[in-house]
Amino acid sequence: MSVIDVGFDFSGRHVVVTGGARGTGLEIAEAFRACGARVSVTGTKILPSLYDADLDRFSYHQLQLASSEGIDSFVERIGQVDVLVNAAGARLPGAFDEHEREFLMHSARLGLVGPQRLTQQLRARLCSTAHAGGGAVVHTGQSLDWLTLTLPPAEAEAEFRSLTAQTGRAWSRLGARVNAVLAASRPNLPAQSSWAHRENGGAVITRLRPSATAADLASITLFLASSGARALSGQTFTADQHV
Template sequence: MIDVGFDFTDRHVLVTGGTRGLGLAVARAFHSAGARVSVTGTKILPSLYDADLADFDYHQLQLASADAIASFVERIGPLDVLVNAAGARLSATMDEHEREFLCHSARLGFVGPGRLTQQLRHRLCASPAPGGGAVIHTHHSLAWFELTLSPADAESELRAQTAQAGRAWSRLGGRVNAVLAPQRVSVPNQQRTAPMVIDMSDSGVLLTRPKVAAEVSVEQVAPIAMFLASSGASTVSGQTLATTPRR
């Protein structure tokens, strides 16, 4: 439930990975705020997904292919907001050398969300929205860096690239920010129940359930992404916001 008022009427929002999880929650939130929303997925038809995608313009996109990204950019048209919420999905049919090459290509920004973002820079910076077009990276962007880096180094790299791009884009009329969840993001209907633990103490058998680490829900992350794309954040660029789970 989004309880903060946003108005994205007449804005075009693109959410990569908008067919499930965080991407779907963000796409639905922007649609509820009046935006025209495009989502991407790897399957050929939107009907192949469990979620109802009828409210969105669906596009098949393989972010692991530079040619697919270039073709997509030619078709997408004017754009105001890009939310990168697509994880790194590599084909299981790749041999070891192909996989290694692709992983390093993703690290260098030749494929993946970094490539897509750069290819869309001119369209986003041409947005008439206050503050210009907005790019929001999510924790899914980390997966592309983690193909070659440790989780800690991947986060440091994403933060550094976000800061650098944020400074560069602000001079061109756009902005780049990120919102990261420090722990696993929970998705509705996918909550896990902690297993029961049997404590064989002197006082008898005691069944306990260990504490589960607090999580951040997709509904909590979506309004942060919307804020970063809103006119209220028109002067914010190069920042990485970390969400804090509540017990």
């Protein structure tokens, strides 16, 4: 696994990466660690040794985002958080019957479970960070997946962008920023070979070259969490990704 050194310094910051035990989440966690951060990662498995990656260099926490109680318990024990990266996909318990699953999916849509609830539960800590640039939340495409549980992809993405813009504007007045980075490999996001900017629901959309990778997404996440991006909040960056 490669991490691009883009010169950021997150020394003294506590970064939480949900879904950081594998995939893009792990790449992002590695990038923050390489830049000096203390990194906590979450996964759904009981022990970190059950994952293929060596997670000993992180603080590992089991977290079931489909459980409001599980989220509350995690928030109670995690302590101060300076940066939150939501990279955990939507995984619903297989033991649930049809009605329970439907209730849970609508609960995720309303923000009663999932990354929205976790973000709100950590708001006070993120807004109280003493580090330059304030606290930062970066949503990834995995956060969008929670909305696709109940909405068609295009509608889910429109709502995701709108929520990011609204939350970003509100939190920027409180001392924290909320932004997002998505991979343009989704069917309704065609790849483009050059940089382009346009306005869409208050969010700036940036398309990267088609060769963007998970490491590129990690670099964008580092930038959005850095003090250099202190003026950015409520924005969604879109990168074409080939992993």
